[in-house]
Amino acid sequence: MRATLMYKSGDVRVVEVPEPELREATDAIIRVTHACVCGSDLHPYHDLGDTPEGRRMGHEAIGVIEQIGTDVSTLAIGDTVIVPFAWSDGTCAFCQDGVTTSCVHGGFFDGASSATQAEKLLVPQADGTAVKIPAGTDESFMPSLLTLSDVYLTGYHATIRGEVGPGKTVTVIGDGAVGLSAVLASKQLGAETIILMGRHTARTDLGREFGATHVVAERGEEGVAKVREITGGEGSHVVLEAVGHMPAYEQAYGIIRPGGTISRVGVPQYEDAPVGFGSLFGKNVTLTGGPATVRAYLEAAIPQVLDGTIDPGRVFDRELPLDDIAEAYRLMDDREALKVLIRP
Amino acid sequence: MRATLMYKSGDVRVVEVPEPELREATDAIIRVTHACVCGSDLHPYHDLGDTPEGRRMGHEAIGVIEQIGTDVSTLAIGDTVIVPFAWSDGTCAFCQDGVTTSCVHGGFFDGASSATQAEKLLVPQADGTAVKIPAGTDESFMPSLLTLSDVYLTGYHATIRGEVGPGKTVTVIGDGAVGLSAVLASKQLGAETIILMGRHTARTDLGREFGATHVVAERGEEGVAKVREITGGEGSHVVLEAVGHMPAYEQAYGIIRPGGTISRVGVPQYEDAPVGFGSLFGKNVTLTGGPATVRAYLEAAIPQVLDGTIDPGRVFDRELPLDDIAEAYRLMDDREALKVLIRP
Known part of the structure; x- marks a missing residue:
């Protein structure tokens, strides 16, 4: 065959x-x-x-x-x-x-x-x-x-592990098929604000149809600043990380709200990452996710x-x-x- | 003054x-x-x-x-x-x-x-x-x-973030006052099995009085093997990490059950740590905790x-x-x- x-x-x-x-x-x-x-x-x-x-x-x-x-x-x-x-x-x-x-x-x-x-x-x-x-x-x-x-249920897994729900602000990092699926699943679970971080208009347009309320094309520090602005300086209750590379991880802990949850479904292309006082611990941030x-x-x-x-x-x-x-x-x-x- | x-x-x-x-x-x-x-x-x-x-x-x-x-x-x-x-x-x-x-x-x-x-x-x-x-x-x-x-409410914070509850197996790493407090709080929240990892008998004896059902004096790989044995090879639903040093972190992801939660309240004396496929991600492990x-x-x-x-x-x-x-x-x-x- x-x-x-x-x-x-x-x-x-x-x-x-x-x-x-x-x-x-x-x-x-x-x-x-x-x-x-x-x-x-x-x-x-x-x-x-x-x-x-x-x-x-x-x-x-x-x-x-x-x-x-x-x-x-x-x-x-x-x-x-x-x-x-x-x-x-x-x-x-x-x-x-x-x-x-x-x-x-x-x-x-x-x-x-x-x-x-x-x-x-x-x-x-x-x-x-x-x-x-x-x-x-x-x-x-x-x-x-x-x-x-x-792909869809991987996006869904991110939302379940991230405890997406009504009233929550959710930021999705990545406009690939998993990221767009995470937008659709967040919408299904009643998220109030859904911010999609991605730069490919054809993809982010589908993201808007799936339920994204905001699209942020900027990356790195600029992207973090933009999400902080959208969230009134408070950060995002949930971040769904659908990329798997270190810059996406860094972006995630930059935009997370204190007490919030970063849920990863992008297969990590790294083993070690910041988790100490300056990244996750100090803000009581939860890191979750895994193979869907x-x-x-x-x-x-x-x-x-x-x-x-x-x-x-x-x-x-x-x-x-x-x-x-x-x-x-x-x-x-x-x-x-x-x-x-x-x-x- | x-x-x-x-x-x-x-x-x-x-x-x-x-x-x-x-x-x-x-x-x-x-x-x-x-x-x-x-x-x-x-x-x-x-x-x-x-x-x-x-x-x-x-x-x-x-x-x-x-x-x-x-x-x-x-x-x-x-x-x-x-x-x-x-x-x-x-x-x-x-x-x-x-x-x-x-x-x-x-x-x-x-x-x-x-x-x-x-x-x-x-x-x-x-x-x-x-x-x-x-x-x-x-x-x-x-x-x-x-x-x-x-100290007590720091132990309690670990249990709340770790979602300790009835029927759960909880392992507490560290027999200091926070670790012992985490044992007491786990008992209050109805944990079924409470494993205390520590080597100081006077402390672990108080831990038993606070509710520990098992004490594991071994550390590192031996300690991991012992906890895996107690849990029928499945690992611990929740690990409460009350030390803050890297060996305790490594012990935590060694004994955690797939889908389980590591809750840290020991102030991390490191910034980077393993979080990739081989440590947290592959097993869908959640890492949580922070300043109580x-x-x-x-x-x-x-x-x-x-x-x-x-x-x-x-x-x-x-x-x-x-x-x-x-x-x-x-x-x-x-x-x-x-x-x-x-x-x-």
Whole structure:
């Protein structure tokens, strides 16, 4: 079958690989009908060293079940399912807490031997991982449903961990698809003021449609000053950080209100960061976030898409066949596209 | 009057200084009846450079009002009051949020020109800062009431920010007076399992009386392994970090359960720390805490002391006159005393 491999920074190719085979009785194999390129795929696209064997890419998918292991009981061949970016058994203590990304039998498709930018996908812990879409769901819903495998629910995770709610001022750092999703989720949760920090007008315009009340194009100290001005000098109750680079982190603690919460969902491209008296501690600031526990939110989100409450699929502004996925990476890297949907 | 000054690491003296005078109409001056030495006073005791003019010491006090400015309306001369370690106006947006340590007219006695290890104390923003003790309160309650100026309510702050509650496993790092206070507060809030990490038996014995269900004397990796064993390999829902040094921080993220909360009240003796995928982010760990918003909790805590619900004053195991305060520092630094009460 055809699958996407990255061999080094900027070198993405579609190549023939062996079809996946069931390994565990809890596995399933799906034929991928919808996949996409994630903002986080651009991190290795920028800095992956020479990888002669290639790195399998992609961690977002909708597909149709083709095979199931003997222990899979909730799914049947022919079901259309959403597969989140991490697999999880749904039964361990951490899954029961809702922290599905820390499942004791879990893992991440990103960097794994099976990945979604391909014709077929091995889904470990299929009962716990994959969620059925109602039979007969119209194709027009698929882009929004696909965002439930990662991007929309990652934005939503930021808002949940950040305790966004009515009356709160929320600032979203980053106008990528996750940042825009965080704006949409903040609006859903009743945030009063939603400040979107981003400089790409096409993106921030969609952010306004999703619910942003203010857009701040400035960065660094100027951006911090602007947000402080909008908030009457008091800072933002919640900051949702959807970038992952240190300047975004620094911006976050510059604009946070004393006692407020910085919620990160941009995968940190750093390990150490300021947390002492001068950054977080002195202002009683809470730092939270992590890999989105998408699976814990998925069942509740599907009906919201199907009844039209949310339309997060609007983040897709391009669509390409699998064979052209290298172009999808390029479009996103050059910011010519916000997010590209792939049809294997 | 006599006041305590520190001139460099290890050099604490009681010297004559001018009496404080009212500067603002919102000030009050109290005659200090009870003060004490704080674990955080030991930080400059270890590392203060040469300070020829001396640094005024002390930030915990009970005293009797001697003078009030013309705008002070809720206090009268002769009132006995508790003064928290930070002053605050009680009216600004942050005070209304309960984040009194970020008051726009606030400040910290620690390092200020007025400090509590002295015969008299200037209290800025007296209406917002000082809280009356009922007239006629028995002297036997004073040690416990004095802990409400900092140490007990700092432990309590850790539990509130850490969302300690019924069914939770809580680990307290540090067997100093704040750590033991955090144990007592966790017990009050219904924590099911309370693990105290500390190696000083006299202290951990008091910790057991305050509610610790387990004591772990090991540190570093061994300590982490021990807590993981006690928690069935899952880690602790909440970690209350009452030390402030990097090894305690590292211990905290080693023992935290995925999705759990590390709440810091030990003043960080570092600015940068691990927060990336390998420490906090990957496990969806929340980092919270800061200078305790003691003032926000004070009114509710006084009746708990007076009706015997809590007896946090048990952390005082020595009492000395002001003139012997250098000995109090030495006793605490050498761990011969847990916390020393001072009578100016």
